[in-house]
Amino acid sequence: MMRTPSSDESGLKKGPWSPEEDKILVDYIQKHGHGSWRALPKLAGLNRCGKSCRLRWTNYLRPDIKRGKFSDEEEQLIINLHAVLGNKWAAIASHLPGRTDNEIKNLWNTHLRKKLLQMGLDPVTHRPRTDHLNLLTNLQQILEAAKIVSSFTNPCEINNALRLHSDVTQLAKFQLLQNMFATPSPSSLTDGFLHDVLGFNQCNNLQNLHDGNSVSQILPNFQNFEAIQQPSPSNSLPNLVSASPERSPVKAENVNANSKECSNPSSTTFELTWGDFMEEDATDNYWKGFIDQHSNQTWSTVQ
DNA sequence: AAATTATGCAACCGCGCGTGC
DNA sequence: GGCACGCGCGGTTGCATAATT
Numbered sequence: 001m002m003r004t005p006s007s008d009e010s011g012l013k014k015g016p017w018s019p020e021e022d023k024i025l026v027d028y029i030q031k032h033g034h035g036s037w038r039a040l041p042k043l044a045g046l047n048r049c050g051k052s053c054r055l056r057w058t059n060y061l062r063p064d065i066k067r068g069k070f071s072d073e074e075e076q077l078i079i080n081l082h083a084v085l086g087n088k089w090a091a092i093a094s095h096l097p098g099r100t101d102n103e104i105k106n107l108w109n110t111h112l113r114k115k116l117l118q119m120g121l122d123p124v125t126h127r128p129r130t131d132h133l134n135l136l137t138n139l140q141q142i143l144e145a146a147k148i149v150s151s152f153t154n155p156c157e158i159n160n161a162l163r164l165h166s167d168v169t170q171l172a173k174f175q176l177l178q179n180m181f182a183t184p185s186p187s188s189l190t191d192g193f194l195h196d197v198l199g200f201n202q203c204n205n206l207q208n209l210h211d212g213n214s215v216s217q218i219l220p221n222f223q224n225f226e227a228i229q230q231p232s233p234s235n236s237l238p239n240l241v242s243a244s245p246e247r248s249p250v251k252a253e254n255v256n257a258n259s260k261e262c263s264n265p266s267s268t269t270f271e272l273t274w275g276d277f278m279e280e281d282a283t284d285n286y287w288k289g290f291i292d293q294h295s296n297q298t299w300s301t302v303q
Numbered sequence: 304a305a306a307t308t309a310t311g312c313a314a315c316c317g318c319g320c321g322t323g324c
Numbered sequence: 325g326g327c328a329c330g331c332g333c334g335g336t337t338g339c340a341t342a343a344t345t
Contacts, residue, residue: 016313016339038330054331055314090333105334106312 013047017056021046025053026061059102066098070107078104079112083126 017025028044034057035043037050046053059065070078074096081092089101089108096104116123 014315036330050330051316051332052314058332059313087334101333102313109335110311 011047012041012049012052014052017060021048022056022061025056029057029061059100064098065100070099074099075107075112078108079116079126082108082112086124 013021024044024046028040028046032043034040034054037054040046040050040053041048044053048056077096078092081095085091087105089105093099093101093104113123116126120128122128
């Protein structure tokens with residue numbers, strides 16, 4: 001780990017610290033305090049710059065440092081503090097005894113940032129994401145489903161799978177719009193975006209209308225989606241959802257009923273729960289398993 | 304089993320701020 | 325006011341290790 005030991009043009013050592021160097025630094029500071037960091041290396045007999053000594057001490061050698069895995073409580077505290085303070089790692093660290101700004105910054109960049117993204121939250125604003133990248137992620141999952149659909153040979157399977165695919169597409173669109181509506185004057189909510197990406201026609205003035213309205217007030221065919229949207233205590237949602245629906249059984253036919261953009265609005269007969277959609281990874285295997293299961297059991301009755 | 308890719312994290316770097324002259 | 329210096333912060337790097345192919 002770390003860099004290869006080396007020295008810069010001034011002859012000072014750089015890179016990882018040896019146990020001997022650590023001991024010299026610890027011994028010196030325990031005896032004399034750090035005083036002037038700039039003067040410390042010479043006084044202690046270290047071939048390092050003062051900056052390197054300060055970093056090594058504050059991030060690793062300080063006796064009050066707490067090492068080891070962050071607890072769930074600590075992680076949640078960091079997320080909460082980050083929502084208020086932003087990337088002020090030192091300020092955040094001051095609320096977590098024994099943790100350094102560097103450690104917290106690393107934790108954020110390697111774990112917490114991804115965690116928020118997976119929850120459909122923007123790691124900068126902590127608000128639901130409305131950017132195209134998130135949409136593309138959702139659409140990618142839909143395309144994965146479509147890929148599986150295309151592997152079917154039974155016309156009945158294809159018909160039912162396409163209906164499911166249409167429902168999921170509608171759901172993704174609905175959630176994207178809902179997140180956009182939650183943002184004051186979202187820059188991405190343009191007519192071009194709505195037409196080209198979501199396929200909506202006659203969306204003039206939607207940008208102006210959105211403030212204070214719910215999605216379904218403007219687009220009535222999404223009423224049934226909105227009816228099932230509820231806040232969720234869960235913090236582990238796949239990218240498909242940005243808003244947080246609670247696990248609640250809903251018949252697929254309800255989803256389909258008002259989906260005018262669905263090529264075949266007739267209802268399906270199988271039952272699915274939103275939990276099936278929301279709380280599993282939308283992977284090939286997941287979709288395959290999901291579709292296989294339903295095609296084997298109830299889909300075959302739909303002709 | 305080997306090669307490749309992804310991840311974690313200690314350490315470095317540049318910049319801005321505060322302080323003293 | 326302007327300059328120099330020291331310090332601390334946040335962003336980034338690059339290596340070791342883990343995971344995947």
